[in-house]
Amino acid sequence: MHGRFRSALCRRAQHVQSRRIGRMTQIELVLGDITAQEVDVVVNAANSSLLGGGGVDGAIHRKGGPEILAACRALRAGHYGRGLGVGQAVATTAGRLPARWVVHTVGPVWSAEQDRSELLADCHRNALRVAEGLGARTVAFPAISTGVYRWPVASAAAIAVASVAGFAGVVRFVLFDQAAFDAYAEVASR
Numbered sequence: 001m002h003g004r005f006r007s008a009l010c011r012r013a014q015h016v017q018s019r020r021i022g023r024m025t026q027i028e029l030v031l032g033d034i035t036a037q038e039v040d041v042v043v044n045a046a047n048s049s050l051l052g053g054g055g056v057d058g059a060i061h062r063k064g065g066p067e068i069l070a071a072c073r074a075l076r077a078g079h080y081g082r083g084l085g086v087g088q089a090v091a092t093t094a095g096r097l098p099a100r101w102v103v104h105t106v107g108p109v110w111s112a113e114q115d116r117s118e119l120l121a122d123c124h125r126n127a128l129r130v131a132e133g134l135g136a137r138t139v140a141f142p143a144i145s146t147g148v149y150r151w152p153v154a155s156a157a158a159i160a161v162a163s164v165a166g167f168a169g170v171v172r173f174v175l176f177d178q179a180a181f182d183a184y185a186e187v188a189s190r
């Protein structure tokens with residue numbers, strides 16, 4: 001179905017695939033809702049305000065409950081008085097999500113005029129650095145920047161998969177629709 005993409009898990013479900021990259025990193029692709037993932041860290045595609053938004057951010061706050069927003073407000077009152085910069089990452093409680101932490105990161109808005117790929121890679125690298133500091137071994141990412149921020153999903157997938165290589169653990173990309181899943185599967189099969 002997806003070229004040479006091999007999977008033990010896909011025998012169980014067509015919408016879950018798994019692959020090792022390098023010695024350290026296990027990549028999983030899941031078609032589904034990131035708020036349902038039982039992982040150490042759920043990465044949030046937040047905005048700079050850290051005070052909630054739509055898309056995956058809204059879903060995380062809705063399902064995780066007010067504790068996450070309270071933690072974000074505390075960040076704004078402290079070290080993050082100006083908000084979180086594009087490409088940066090910071091952790092909070094996961095509230096009622098079946099995860100231990102939420103790591104918030106701010107993706108770049110897509111631009112046809114300017115190459116912002118490094119910023120999108122920074123989101124992934126910095127989120128994993130924060131996760132690693134917490135001792136996390138399983139980290140779920142949404143397709144950062146591919147919603148309201150309009151990044152073409154094939155390009156976002158290539159940047160995302162390349163930038164998580166080297167993490168010592170499982171990186172699970174949780175894709176919300178079939179087109180995003182197929183784009184990530186295409187990249188991961190290379």
Ligand code: ADP
Binds near residue numbers: 054057147151177
């Ligand atoms: P951004 O502003 O970074 O583009 P969005 O939240 O608008 O963030 O979209 C990022 C991606 O998250 C999109 O591909 C969107 O379909 C997806 N998404 C939205 N809700 C969920 C969810 N509950 N679980 C996983 N992915 C989601």
